[in-house]
Amino acid sequence: MCYAHRMRPAPSPFAGPIPVLTTGPLVLRAFVARDAAAVEAAVSDVGVAEQTLSIPHPYPRGAAVDFIATTQREWSAGTVATWAVVQRGVDAVVGAVMLRFAWPHRRAEVGYWVARTAWGRGFATEAVRVVLDYGFDVLGLHRVEARRWVGNEASGRVLAKVGLRDEGILRGALVRDGIARDVIISGRLRDDPR
Numbered sequence: 639m640c641y642a643h644r645m646r647p648a649p650s651p652f653a654g655p656i657p658v659l660t661t662g663p664l665v666l667r668a669f670v671a672r673d674a675a676a677v678e679a680a681v682s683d684v685g686v687a688e689q690t691l692s693i694p695h696p697y698p699r700g701a702a703v704d705f706i707a708t709t710q711r712e713w714s715a716g717t718v719a720t721w722a723v724v725q726r727g728v729d730a731v732v733g734a735v736m737l738r739f740a741w742p743h744r745r746a747e748v749g750y751w752v753a754r755t756a757w758g759r760g761f762a763t764e765a766v767r768v769v770l771d772y773g774f775d776v777l778g779l780h781r782v783e784a785r786r787w788v789g790n791e792a793s794g795r796v797l798a799k800v801g802l803r804d805e806g807i808l809r810g811a812l813v814r815d816g817i818a819r820d821v822i823i824s825g826r827l828r829d830d831p832r
């Protein structure tokens with residue numbers, strides 16, 4: 639008797655392209671080369687960059703091209719999933735959401751930004767919500783966590799709305815621009831009430 643077909647592992651989601659996720663007015667899809675100008679315009683804004691750990695300011699010319707190529711490599715390697723957030727029917731990038739995986743722990747860290755021109759329309763909340771659903775329901779994550787600077791109230795609201803609870807302050811935990819900053823860590827477990 640042959641069990642080979644039963645023993646074959648499930649196909650990895652990372653073997654193909656990152657899945658397209660749709661939600662309300664938004665489509666989340668892979669970044670493609672033509673998005674570079676929109677990415678550069680959005681993240682050149684100091685108000686976006688300074689709230690992140692790793693987006694440099696000033697943003698170097700051409701860095702968005704490298705960023706997009708990196709997102710494609712990271713997805714194929716199964717290390718980071720990065721979605722471009724576009725408005726349905728418009729296909730212009732308004733933001734990004736990423737999951738950085740720690741597979742031995744079935745955990746991921748979520749990160750995101752939205753272009754200032756699109757702030758306050760619920761886009762981050764909706765995009766993060768659909769990515770969390772994908773992470774828990776399709777990828778089988780056990781925990782999603784987020785780190786934000788103390789004082790990033792908008793990000794705190796987004797995280798609260800998608801069910802991440804603040805768990806504490808990590809004093810001086812992350813260095814940006816040479817300064818060790820206080821960080822709020824928050825998390826949601828798969829079995830937390832939605």
Ligand SMILES: CC(C)(COP(=O)(O)OP(=O)(O)OC[C@H]1O[C@@H](n2cnc3c(N)ncnc32)[C@H](O)[C@@H]1OP(=O)(O)O)[C@@H](O)C(=O)NCCC(=O)NCCS
Nearest residue numbers: 686689751752757758759760761762763786791792793795
């Ligand atoms: C954080 C960010 C992604 C939010 O994007 P967005 O699409 O405007 O978010 P939403 O519209 O879904 O929700 C924003 C919430 O923050 C609230 N908010 C915005 N600015 C705020 C402020 N200064 N103080 C308190 N709340 C604020 C809004 O009122 C809204 O909450 P509500 O629905 O309860 O009214 C966007 O501001 C951004 O890109 N910031 C810079 C990058 C960043 O912070 N990334 C996260 C790093 S941890």
